[in-house]
Amino acid sequence: SPAATIDPLAELNPQQLEAVRHGTGDDxxxxxxxxxxxxxxxxxxxxxxxxxxxxVRHGADPQRMMLLTFSRRAAQEMERRVGSVLQRSLRLAPxxxxxxxxxxxxxxxxxxxxxxxYALRIGLQENFTIxxxxxxxxxxxxxxxxxxLAETKNRFPLKGTCLSIYSRVLNTCExxxxxxxxxxxxxxxxxxELKRLFGAxxxxxxxxxxxxxxxxxxxxxxxxxxxxxxxxxxxRFDHVLVDEYQDxxxxxxxxxxxxxxxxxxxxxxxxxxxxxxxxxxxxxxxxLDFPRQFAAxxxxxxTLQRNYRSTQxxxxxxxxxxxxxxxxHAKQLWTDKAAxxxxxxxxxxxxxxxxxxxADQVLRQREAGCRLKSQAVLFRTSSHxxxxxxxxxxxxxxxxKFGGLKFLExxxxxxxxxxLRFAQNPRGRLAGFRVAQLVPGIGQATATRLLDAxxxxxxxxxxxxxxxxxxxxxxxxxxxxxxxARLRRPASDWPMxxxxxxDWYLPHLERVHDDAHVRKLxxxxxxxxxxxxxxxxxxxxxxxxxPPQATSDEAGVPLLDEDYLILSTIHSAKGxxxxxxxxxxxxxxxxxxxxxxxTTEALEEERRLLYVAMTRAREHLHLVVPHRFYVTQQAxxxxxxxxxxxxxxxxxxxxxxxxxxxxxxxxxQGAGAAEPAAPVLQVRARSRAAWR
Ligand code: ATP
Ligand code: MG
Numbered sequence: 001s002p003a004a005t006i007d008p009l010a011e012l013n014p015q016q017l018e019a020v021r022h023g024t025g026d027d028x029x030x031x032x033x034x035x036x037x038x039x040x041x042x043x044x045x046x047x048x049x050x051x052x053x054x055x056v057r058h059g060a061d062p063q064r065m066m067l068l069t070f071s072r073r074a075a076q077e078m079e080r081r082v083g084s085v086l087q088r089s090l091r092l093a094p095x096x097x098x099x100x101x102x103x104x105x106x107x108x109x110x111x112x113x114x115x116x117x118y119a120l121r122i123g124l125q126e127n128f129t130i131x132x133x134x135x136x137x138x139x140x141x142x143x144x145x146x147x148x149l150a151e152t153k154n155r156f157p158l159k160g161t162c163l164s165i166y167s168r169v170l171n172t173c174e175x176x177x178x179x180x181x182x183x184x185x186x187x188x189x190x191x192x193e194l195k196r197l198f199g200a201x202x203x204x205x206x207x208x209x210x211x212x213x214x215x216x217x218x219x220x221x222x223x224x225x226x227x228x229x230x231x232x233x234x235x236r237f238d239h240v241l242v243d244e245y246q247d248x249x250x251x252x253x254x255x256x257x258x259x260x261x262x263x264x265x266x267x268x269x270x271x272x273x274x275x276x277x278x279x280x281x282x283x284x285x286x287x288l289d290f291p292r293q294f295a296a297x298x299x300x301x302x303t304l305q306r307n308y309r310s311t312q313x314x315x316x317x318x319x320x321x322x323x324x325x326x327x328x329h330a331k332q333l334w335t336d337k338a339a340x341x342x343x344x345x346x347x348x349x350x351x352x353x354x355x356x357x358x359a360d361q362v363l364r365q366r367e368a369g370c371r372l373k374s375q376a377v378l379f380r381t382s383s384h385x386x387x388x389x390x391x392x393x394x395x396x397x398x399x400x401k402f403g404g405l406k407f408l409e410x411x412x413x414x415x416x417x418x419x420l421r422f423a424q425n426p427r428g429r430l431a432g433f434r435v436a437q438l439v440p441g442i443g444q445a446t447a448t449r450l451l452d453a454x455x456x457x458x459x460x461x462x463x464x465x466x467x468x469x470x471x472x473x474x475x476x477x478x479x480x481x482x483x484x485a486r487l488r489r490p491a492s493d494w495p496m497x498x499x500x501x502x503d504w505y506l507p508h509l510e511r512v513h514d515d516a517h518v519r520k521l522x523x524x525x526x527x528x529x530x531x532x533x534x535x536x537x538x539x540x541x542x543x544x545x546x547p548p549q550a551t552s553d554e555a556g557v558p559l560l561d562e563d564y565l566i567l568s569t570i571h572s573a574k575g576x577x578x579x580x581x582x583x584x585x586x587x588x589x590x591x592x593x594x595x596x597x598x599t600t601e602a603l604e605e606e607r608r609l610l611y612v613a614m615t616r617a618r619e620h621l622h623l624v625v626p627h628r629f630y631v632t633q634q635a636x637x638x639x640x641x642x643x644x645x646x647x648x649x650x651x652x653x654x655x656x657x658x659x660x661x662x663x664x665x666x667x668x669q670g671a672g673a674a675e676p677a678a679p680v681l682q683v684r685a686r687s688r689a690a691w692r
Pocket of ligand 1: 011012013016038039040041042043044045046047271274307308309574575576577
């Protein structure tokens with residue numbers, strides 16, 4: 001068809017083209033690093049995809065490109081976009097095989113792969129397990145207990161706080177006392193104990209052959225500090241490209257610099273106005289410092305001004321919100337899209353009416369031709385969607401939720417994964433402890449005895465085979481030992497072993513949980529997921545680093561042909577767009593969050609968060625302002641209703657850029673309450689109880 005033969009570059013504007021062609025063709029003499037800095041929806045991610053495709057067209061080898069994105073989902077999307085551009089530009093048949101980008105993923109995911117590959121050369125074992133945040137917290141708790149800090153009278157910080165402090169020190173590359181002073185002043189008195197704790201934590205990880213998330217960056221960084229290795233890794237990649245650079249931290253920028261000290265082959269894109277991860281140590285300074293950090297001279301900087309995503313009305317409202325920010329690169333986005341309907345501020349009495357209004361609106365938009373998948377509901381914190389989830393379930397509106405309670409946090413899913421992890425790495429105590437106690441008749445004491453024996457053995461896996469459990473557990477133990485031996489076989493047949501592990505686990509599930517039949521569906525789901533991975537190691541790594549997040553009945557597997565609404569935290573909505581966006585709880589206390597009003601920096605980050613939410617919308621944007629909302633207290637206190645005011649980020653002057661609508665409208669005399677819309681879709685939402 002004629003459409004297939006159009007040069008894809010023809011659709012780009014001159015600035016995008018400049019970024020895409022930098023360093024190739026006529027521009028080949030210029031090998032400086034490239035920074036694309038631009039506002040939301042200006043085509044940064046598209047430009048990056050075009051750049052990759054263009055490099056490939058100019059002979060670059062996709063195997064030698066490292067593409068770092070914010071999530072694995074984003075990496076897959078990028079691969080798809082690159083493929084589609086290549087397909088069009090090379091005029092390939094739709095069935096032609098496209099080059100894969102084997103090194104696309106998150107910093108952590110790519111780090112894990114490199115570390116496994118180089119493990120033996122940097123003093124790691126290749127079969128290390130990766131602890132997710134929950135595991136890391138548990139291990140921190142155990143260590144804290146072991147070295148006697150848990151019982152102190154003067155309220156030693158909680159294990160979660162300890163882990164956050166530890167993590168912050170690593171990710172910001174700042175000394176402990178600085179971090180304590182700036183971020184955790186109430187923990188300063190514990191500095192020396194914390195040092196001791198962190199030392200013991202590091203040692204425990206080493207003994208157990210586990211790495212936590214931070215280690216993936218830390219060891220990668222340390223590996224890069226060895227000049228020979230840095231040169232070797234750097235030389236494997238002709239191009240390193242990073243999306244969403246505003247949300248990288250110091251460690252990540254250091255790794256990038258160590259791989260590519262001259263800047264040749266480096267491309268980063270980002271938007272300082274969308275920096276929303278400083279609570280994890282990300283710093284917008286990375287973007288600001290970028291131009292001047294490379295040996296070969298200043299980087300080339302390209303800015304994009306034209307927005308292709310949103311209508312003028314939505315841009316006006318979003319620009320107004322971000323224009324009030326204290327510090328930012330001045331950039332005013334423009335579009336030549338139609339003005340479109342004005343953004344709406346919906347004033348509703350409480351969260352129940354907010355939920356009803358959003359459900360009504362979602363269905364109305366669908367009637368008007370905007371399918372559910374083109375709509376999203378965004379919120380500051382996962383718990384804010386609770387009332388809406390109930391309302392959606394009541395009306396049979398299917399939805400998938402991102403950024404909330406995760407699939408992998410369910411006890412039964414953790415159990416099954418622990419079996420695989422324990423087989424992968426017999427020194428991992430958390431997994432081992434969990435698994436041993438799944439065997440009927442084995443309790444904490446016996447499990448500890450087992451793990452201690454394993455820790456001392458040269459071949460820990462053999463201990464499982466000759467272990468003597470209490471007599472009552474002997475038979476069950478033999479069953480487990482047989483499974484374990486099977487899973488430990490060097491050439492095991494993945495994903496068959498996942499099914500074996502599930503089948504071994506099922507009787508336990510039925511013994512312990514009343515709703516075993518519901519939970520079993522999740523395990524089946526896990527088995528299906530597993531079939532998509534090449535090996536146990538890849539499965540465990542990827543799952544830990546970028547878990548499926550959806551907590552609908554589909555539990556992370558996209559419903560390919562079905563229509564469903566997206567519910568997402570604003571953080572997880574980064575980089576995405578929908579025709580119609582509803583933002584919940586745009587009130588003080590939620591946006592900005594109560595927790596974030598302490599410092600100007602924290603407050604400014606909340607403003608950017610609102611900006612990110614608003615700029616996800618292409619045609620319709622609704623900000624809902626409940627007059628009363630429900631707060632779940634962190635400690636003690638209990639839950640309560642509070643009266644709320646419109647978010648301070650939308651001043652009276654800005655409010656004029658919105659249509660203000662009060663709902664429900666005042667009832668004319670004698671009229672009854674509106675009937676709820678009749679159910680229109682299949683029941684899909686399932687009891688959330690399975691996740692507890
Ligand atoms: P964000 O800051 O939210 O990550 P972004 O700058 O990465 O946004 P993209 O997601 O790449 O922006 O693009 C936004 C939308 O604009 C997409 O739908 C994309 O297809 C479209 N777009 C980008 N460039 C062009 C162009 N030159 N012509 C037409 N549409 C474009
Ligand atoms: Mg983007």
